[in-house]
Amino acid sequence: MTEQTPKNKILAIGAHAADMELTAGMTMAKYIRAGGAGAFLHLTPGERGHPTKSADEYREQKRDEAARAAAALGARMQMFDYRDGELPYNDEVAFRVADVIRAEKPDIIVTHWKHSMHKDHARTYQIVQDAVFYAALRTIERPLPRHGIRSIYYADNWEDQQDYVPDVVVAIDPESFEAWRQCCSAYQLFRGGVSNFRYREYYEALATTRGCVAFTQRANAFKLWEEQQVRGGEWLPIPRS
Ligand SMILES: [Zn+2]
Numbered sequence: 001m002t003e004q005t006p007k008n009k010i011l012a013i014g015a016h017a018a019d020m021e022l023t024a025g026m027t028m029a030k031y032i033r034a035g036g037a038g039a040f041l042h043l044t045p046g047e048r049g050h051p052t053k054s055a056d057e058y059r060e061q062k063r064d065e066a067a068r069a070a071a072a073l074g075a076r077m078q079m080f081d082y083r084d085g086e087l088p089y090n091d092e093v094a095f096r097v098a099d100v101i102r103a104e105k106p107d108i109i110v111t112h113w114k115h116s117m118h119k120d121h122a123r124t125y126q127i128v129q130d131a132v133f134y135a136a137l138r139t140i141e142r143p144l145p146r147h148g149i150r151s152i153y154y155a156d157n158w159e160d161q162q163d164y165v166p167d168v169v170v171a172i173d174p175e176s177f178e179a180w181r182q183c184c185s186a187y188q189l190f191r192g193g194v195s196n197f198r199y200r201e202y203y204e205a206l207a208t209t210r211g212c213v214a215f216t217q218r219a220n221a222f223k224l225w226e227e228q229q230v231r232g233g234e235w236l237p238i239p240r241s
Contacts, residue, residue: 006034011106012155013097013128015087015120016046017066017079018187021180022203023155024110026172027220029073029179038075039104041097042066043124048084050194055084061188068186073179076104087120089127095142097131102144113154113223115162128152153222156210158202166221169214172207177218 010028014020020040028038045066047059063079070077080096082088101109111128112121134140136148156166172180181204184190190199207218 006031006036008107009037009039009105010108010110011039011041011101011104012110013041013043013100013124015043015112015118015124016084017042017044017062018046018069018184018189019112019121019157020110020155021069021073021183021187022190022199023157024153024220024222025069025073025183026176026180026207026218027110027170027222028075029183030170030172030176032074033176033179038073039106040066040070040075040077041100041104042077042079043093043097043127044082044084044087044120045079046084049189065187065189069183072183072186085120087123087127089123091130094127094130094134097127098134098140099142099144101131101135101149102142102147105147106149108151108153109149110153110155110222112157113160113164115164116157116160117162118159121157121160125154152225154225156206156221156223158197158206164223166210167224168222169210169219170222171214171216172211172218172220174217177207 008031010031012020012024012028032038045059045062047055047062050058066077066079078100109128109132112124114122114125116122132149132152136146138146188194207220210221211218
Protein backbone atom coordinates (compact mmCIF):
# COMPACT_ATOMS: atom_id res chain seq x y z
CA MET A 1 0.00 0.00 0.00
CA THR A 2 1.24 3.54 0.65
CA GLU A 3 3.78 4.30 3.33
CA GLN A 4 2.41 3.93 6.84
CA THR A 5 4.03 6.12 9.45
CA PRO A 6 2.85 7.44 12.80
CA LYS A 7 4.75 10.70 12.18
CA ASN A 8 1.97 11.99 9.94
CA LYS A 9 -0.37 14.87 10.67
CA ILE A 10 -4.14 14.40 10.55
CA LEU A 11 -6.55 17.27 9.91
CA ALA A 12 -10.10 16.24 10.81
CA ILE A 13 -12.80 18.45 9.26
CA GLY A 14 -16.30 18.06 10.69
CA ALA A 15 -19.64 19.77 10.26
CA HIS A 16 -20.23 20.17 13.99
CA ALA A 17 -17.92 20.31 16.99
CA ALA A 18 -17.80 16.72 18.37
CA ASP A 19 -18.35 14.92 15.03
CA MET A 20 -14.66 14.37 14.37
CA GLU A 21 -13.61 13.79 17.97
CA LEU A 22 -16.19 11.01 18.25
CA THR A 23 -15.30 9.31 14.97
CA ALA A 24 -11.58 9.97 14.44
CA GLY A 25 -10.42 10.92 17.93
CA MET A 26 -9.03 7.48 18.79
CA THR A 27 -6.89 7.41 15.67
CA MET A 28 -5.77 10.99 16.20
CA ALA A 29 -4.83 10.14 19.79
CA LYS A 30 -2.76 7.22 18.52
CA TYR A 31 -0.89 9.35 15.97
CA ILE A 32 -0.19 12.14 18.47
CA ARG A 33 1.01 9.68 21.10
CA ALA A 34 3.34 8.13 18.50
CA GLY A 35 4.93 11.46 17.50
CA GLY A 36 2.51 12.61 14.79
CA ALA A 37 0.19 15.59 15.02
CA GLY A 38 -3.49 16.41 14.82
CA ALA A 39 -5.83 19.33 14.21
CA PHE A 40 -9.60 19.76 14.17
CA LEU A 41 -11.59 22.14 11.99
CA HIS A 42 -15.28 22.43 12.91
CA LEU A 43 -17.32 24.21 10.24
CA THR A 44 -20.14 25.04 12.68
CA PRO A 45 -20.27 24.80 16.48
CA GLY A 46 -23.27 22.45 16.26
CA GLU A 47 -25.21 24.75 18.55
CA ARG A 48 -28.81 23.83 17.80
CA GLY A 49 -29.23 20.42 19.41
CA HIS A 50 -29.62 21.27 23.08
CA PRO A 51 -33.02 20.42 24.66
CA THR A 52 -33.14 23.44 27.02
CA LYS A 53 -30.40 25.94 26.09
CA SER A 54 -30.72 28.61 23.42
CA ALA A 55 -28.46 28.35 20.36
CA ASP A 56 -26.43 31.29 21.71
CA GLU A 57 -25.91 29.63 25.08
CA TYR A 58 -25.08 26.25 23.61
CA ARG A 59 -22.70 27.83 21.05
CA GLU A 60 -20.61 29.22 23.90
CA GLN A 61 -20.68 25.86 25.65
CA LYS A 62 -19.63 24.03 22.45
CA ARG A 63 -16.74 26.46 21.90
CA ASP A 64 -15.46 25.75 25.39
CA GLU A 65 -16.02 21.99 25.04
CA ALA A 66 -14.24 21.86 21.65
CA ALA A 67 -11.22 23.68 23.07
CA ARG A 68 -11.00 21.30 26.02
CA ALA A 69 -11.54 18.22 23.83
CA ALA A 70 -8.69 19.17 21.49
CA ALA A 71 -6.43 20.07 24.42
CA ALA A 72 -7.07 16.63 25.95
CA LEU A 73 -5.52 15.06 22.84
CA GLY A 74 -2.82 17.69 22.34
CA ALA A 75 -4.43 18.64 19.02
CA ARG A 76 -4.94 22.05 17.46
CA MET A 77 -8.52 23.27 16.94
CA GLN A 78 -10.35 25.96 15.07
CA MET A 79 -14.02 26.55 14.50
CA PHE A 80 -15.87 28.48 11.83
CA ASP A 81 -19.00 30.38 12.76
CA TYR A 82 -21.46 29.10 10.18
CA ARG A 83 -24.82 28.25 11.68
CA ASP A 84 -25.74 24.70 12.59
CA GLY A 85 -28.19 23.39 9.98
CA GLU A 86 -27.40 26.27 7.60
CA LEU A 87 -23.83 25.45 6.53
CA PRO A 88 -23.59 26.87 3.01
CA TYR A 89 -21.95 24.99 0.15
CA ASN A 90 -20.13 27.61 -1.89
CA ASP A 91 -16.64 28.76 -2.89
CA GLU A 92 -16.31 31.14 0.03
CA VAL A 93 -16.41 28.23 2.50
CA ALA A 94 -14.28 26.00 0.27
CA PHE A 95 -11.56 28.66 -0.03
CA ARG A 96 -11.59 29.21 3.74
CA VAL A 97 -11.13 25.47 4.26
CA ALA A 98 -8.41 25.44 1.59
CA ASP A 99 -6.58 28.17 3.53
CA VAL A 100 -6.71 26.01 6.67
CA ILE A 101 -5.33 23.05 4.68
CA ARG A 102 -2.49 25.25 3.41
CA ALA A 103 -1.79 26.50 6.95
CA GLU A 104 -1.98 23.14 8.74
CA LYS A 105 -0.22 21.16 5.96
CA PRO A 106 -1.70 17.77 6.95
CA ASP A 107 -0.65 14.45 5.40
CA ILE A 108 -4.11 12.99 5.95
CA ILE A 109 -7.58 14.56 5.99
CA VAL A 110 -10.50 12.87 7.72
CA THR A 111 -14.02 14.12 7.04
CA HIS A 112 -17.65 13.07 6.53
CA TRP A 113 -18.81 10.48 4.02
CA LYS A 114 -20.93 11.89 1.17
CA HIS A 115 -24.26 10.34 2.19
CA SER A 116 -25.73 11.50 5.47
CA MET A 117 -29.05 12.03 7.19
CA HIS A 118 -27.65 15.46 8.17
CA LYS A 119 -27.39 18.03 5.39
CA ASP A 120 -24.42 19.80 7.05
CA HIS A 121 -22.47 16.53 6.95
CA ALA A 122 -23.15 15.94 3.25
CA ARG A 123 -22.19 19.53 2.48
CA THR A 124 -18.98 19.18 4.48
CA TYR A 125 -18.02 16.28 2.20
CA GLN A 126 -18.54 18.49 -0.87
CA ILE A 127 -16.75 21.48 0.66
CA VAL A 128 -13.72 19.36 1.58
CA GLN A 129 -13.52 17.84 -1.94
CA ASP A 130 -13.39 21.36 -3.39
CA ALA A 131 -11.04 22.67 -0.69
CA VAL A 132 -8.51 19.89 -1.31
CA PHE A 133 -8.53 20.81 -5.01
CA TYR A 134 -8.15 24.54 -4.30
CA ALA A 135 -5.42 23.95 -1.69
CA ALA A 136 -3.37 21.89 -4.14
CA LEU A 137 -3.42 24.19 -7.17
CA ARG A 138 -0.35 26.43 -7.31
CA THR A 139 -2.11 28.84 -9.64
CA ILE A 140 -4.90 29.51 -7.17
CA GLU A 141 -3.35 32.43 -5.35
CA ARG A 142 -4.09 32.63 -1.67
CA PRO A 143 -2.05 34.03 1.24
CA LEU A 144 -0.18 30.73 1.73
CA PRO A 145 1.56 28.43 -0.79
CA ARG A 146 -0.11 25.33 -2.19
CA HIS A 147 -0.42 22.10 -0.23
CA GLY A 148 -1.36 18.80 -1.86
CA ILE A 149 -3.23 15.99 -0.11
CA ARG A 150 -3.00 12.35 -1.18
CA SER A 151 -5.10 10.80 1.57
CA ILE A 152 -8.70 11.59 2.45
CA TYR A 153 -10.47 9.18 4.74
CA TYR A 154 -14.17 9.19 5.56
CA ALA A 155 -15.10 8.63 9.18
CA ASP A 156 -17.49 6.03 10.60
CA ASN A 157 -20.31 8.32 11.82
CA TRP A 158 -23.71 7.00 12.92
CA GLU A 159 -25.41 9.71 10.84
CA ASP A 160 -23.40 8.95 7.67
CA GLN A 161 -24.10 5.23 7.25
CA GLN A 162 -25.88 5.18 3.87
CA ASP A 163 -23.62 3.12 1.51
CA TYR A 164 -20.82 3.40 4.05
CA VAL A 165 -18.63 0.31 3.80
CA PRO A 166 -15.29 0.81 5.53
CA ASP A 167 -12.09 -0.05 3.68
CA VAL A 168 -9.58 0.35 6.50
CA VAL A 169 -9.58 -0.43 10.20
CA VAL A 170 -6.93 1.02 12.49
CA ALA A 171 -6.14 -0.87 15.70
CA ILE A 172 -6.55 1.29 18.81
CA ASP A 173 -4.41 0.60 21.87
CA PRO A 174 -5.89 0.98 25.39
CA GLU A 175 -3.99 4.24 26.09
CA SER A 176 -5.28 5.90 22.91
CA PHE A 177 -8.79 4.68 23.72
CA GLU A 178 -8.54 6.25 27.19
CA ALA A 179 -7.23 9.50 25.67
CA TRP A 180 -10.24 9.51 23.32
CA ARG A 181 -12.62 8.98 26.24
CA GLN A 182 -11.06 11.93 28.06
CA CYS A 183 -11.33 14.04 24.90
CA CYS A 184 -14.99 13.24 24.24
CA SER A 185 -15.91 13.61 27.91
CA ALA A 186 -15.37 17.35 27.43
CA TYR A 187 -18.70 17.30 25.58
CA GLN A 188 -22.03 17.15 27.39
CA LEU A 189 -23.28 15.47 24.20
CA PHE A 190 -21.02 12.52 25.07
CA ARG A 191 -21.65 12.51 28.81
CA GLY A 192 -25.44 12.56 28.35
CA GLY A 193 -28.33 14.98 28.75
CA VAL A 194 -28.28 16.61 25.31
CA SER A 195 -29.50 13.98 22.87
CA ASN A 196 -31.59 10.83 23.03
CA PHE A 197 -28.91 9.17 20.92
CA ARG A 198 -26.53 7.17 23.14
CA TYR A 199 -23.27 8.63 21.79
CA ARG A 200 -20.94 7.19 24.38
CA GLU A 201 -22.33 3.67 24.19
CA TYR A 202 -22.54 3.71 20.40
CA TYR A 203 -18.97 4.80 19.78
CA GLU A 204 -17.49 2.59 22.50
CA ALA A 205 -19.37 -0.43 21.16
CA LEU A 206 -18.49 0.48 17.56
CA ALA A 207 -14.79 0.51 18.47
CA THR A 208 -15.22 -3.01 19.84
CA THR A 209 -17.18 -4.18 16.77
CA ARG A 210 -14.59 -2.76 14.36
CA GLY A 211 -11.89 -4.24 16.61
CA CYS A 212 -13.41 -7.70 16.18
CA VAL A 213 -13.01 -7.59 12.39
CA ALA A 214 -9.45 -6.27 12.80
CA PHE A 215 -8.63 -9.13 15.22
CA THR A 216 -7.76 -6.61 17.89
CA GLN A 217 -9.43 -5.23 21.01
CA ARG A 218 -10.68 -1.97 19.50
CA ALA A 219 -10.41 -0.17 16.16
CA ASN A 220 -11.51 2.89 14.20
CA ALA A 221 -12.87 2.28 10.70
CA PHE A 222 -12.48 4.54 7.68
CA LYS A 223 -13.53 4.62 4.07
CA LEU A 224 -10.96 5.49 1.39
CA TRP A 225 -11.13 8.43 -0.96
CA GLU A 226 -12.74 6.98 -4.10
CA GLU A 227 -10.08 8.51 -6.35
CA GLN A 228 -7.41 6.68 -4.37
CA GLN A 229 -8.94 3.22 -4.62
CA VAL A 230 -6.40 2.26 -7.28
CA ARG A 231 -2.90 2.45 -5.86
CA GLY A 232 0.41 2.18 -7.62
CA GLY A 233 3.51 0.48 -6.29
CA GLU A 234 6.49 -1.64 -7.28
CA TRP A 235 4.88 -4.90 -6.13
CA LEU A 236 1.52 -6.34 -5.31
CA PRO A 237 0.54 -5.17 -1.82
CA ILE A 238 -0.20 -7.80 0.83
CA PRO A 239 -2.14 -6.23 3.71
CA ARG A 240 -1.14 -7.33 7.19
CA SER A 241 -3.54 -9.88 8.66
ZN1 LIG B 1 -22.79 16.50 13.10
